Amino acid sequence: AQKVTQAQTEISVVEKEDVTLDCVYETRDTTYYLFWYKQPPSGELVFLIRRNSFDEQNEISGRYSWNFQKSTSSFNFTITASQVVDSAVYFCALSDSSGGYQKVTFGIGTKLQVIP
Amino acid sequence: EAQVTQNPRYLITVTGKKLTVTCSQNMNHEYMSWYRQDPGLGLRQIYYSMNVEVTDKGDVPEGYKVSRKEKRNFPLILESPSPNQTSLYFCASKGGKPSGNQPQHFGDGTRLSIL
Numbered sequence: 332a333q334k335v336t337q338a339q340t341e342i343s344v345v346e347k348e349d350v351t352l353d354c355v356y357e358t359r360d361t362t363y364y365l366f367w368y369k370q371p372p373s374g375e376l377v378f379l380i381r382r383n384s385f386d387e388q389n390e391i392s393g394r395y396s397w398n399f400q401k402s403t404s405s406f407n408f409t410i411t412a413s414q415v416v417d418s419a420v421y422f423c424a425l426s427d428s429s430g431g432y433q434k435v436t437f438g439i440g441t442k443l444q445v446i447p
Numbered sequence: 448e449a450q451v452t453q454n455p456r457y458l459i460t461v462t463g464k465k466l467t468v469t470c471s472q473n474m475n476h477e478y479m480s481w482y483r484q485d486p487g488l489g490l491r492q493i494y495y496s497m498n499v500e501v502t503d504k505g506d507v508p509e510g511y512k513v514s515r516k517e518k519r520n521f522p523l524i525l526e527s528p529s530p531n532q533t534s535l536y537f538c539a540s541k542g543g544k545p546s547g548n549q550p551q552h553f554g555d556g557t558r559l560s561i562l
Contacts, residue, residue: 337489340487364548366550368553374535374555374556375553375555375556376537376539376553378550378551381548381550383548422489422490424490426548433478433480433495433497433503434492434495434505434506435480435492435551436492436506437482437489437490437491438489439487439488439489440489440490
């Protein structure tokens with residue numbers, strides 16, 4: 332069975348601070364995929380990043396970076412120099428072979444508020 | 448423009464009155480899925496479909512039906528809606544193999560209120 336835990340339900344930071352959103356997952360598979368999605372106040376869901384279990388290389392995209400560690404089953408997301416536009420709910424998600432890679436389990440989301 | 452379109456965007460209705468939420472995608476994707484989003488519970492998968500006439504249950508299928516008669520459409524049917532189905536619903540599709548790791552494209556959501 333697959334499970335995703337986002338222990339931080341809400342985070343508030345002041346603009347320009349760095350913030351890390353935690354994601355811990357559970358799976359029995361050796362092949363699985365992890366995702367992060369952003370849901371701004373307007374409500375749509377926006378894909379941010381995908382990672383497969385064989386690629387532990389960290390990734391940086393502008394102010395965003397992701398730290399994937401299989402040893403701790405974590406896929407954390409860091410925003411550097413946060414901006415008000417980063418205010419959103421962020422979801423971590425997992426798919427593995429238990430659902431034929433067709434069932435996707437989402438965490439409950441972390442609501443990030445960036446205060447100007 | 449590549450998109451997933453849901454209708455209606457908002458609906459207030461009463462218990463027991465059958466309703467259908469339509470979902471259409473123009474990307475020729477084989478895989479489509481429905482989710483509901485509730486406070487404190489995140490997104491939970493209701494049903495998914497790997498191709499025409501191929502559907503399967505997600506984590507919370509009770510009280511819902513789906514059909515996949517055409518590749519582009521994947522309607523969500525509530526035969527006898529109840530107040531606990533009040534929620535925000537998202538339809539999604541993804542390209543590549545249904546078992547692949549492509550990210551999903553989501554519709555803009557449908558907010559259902561069942562009184």
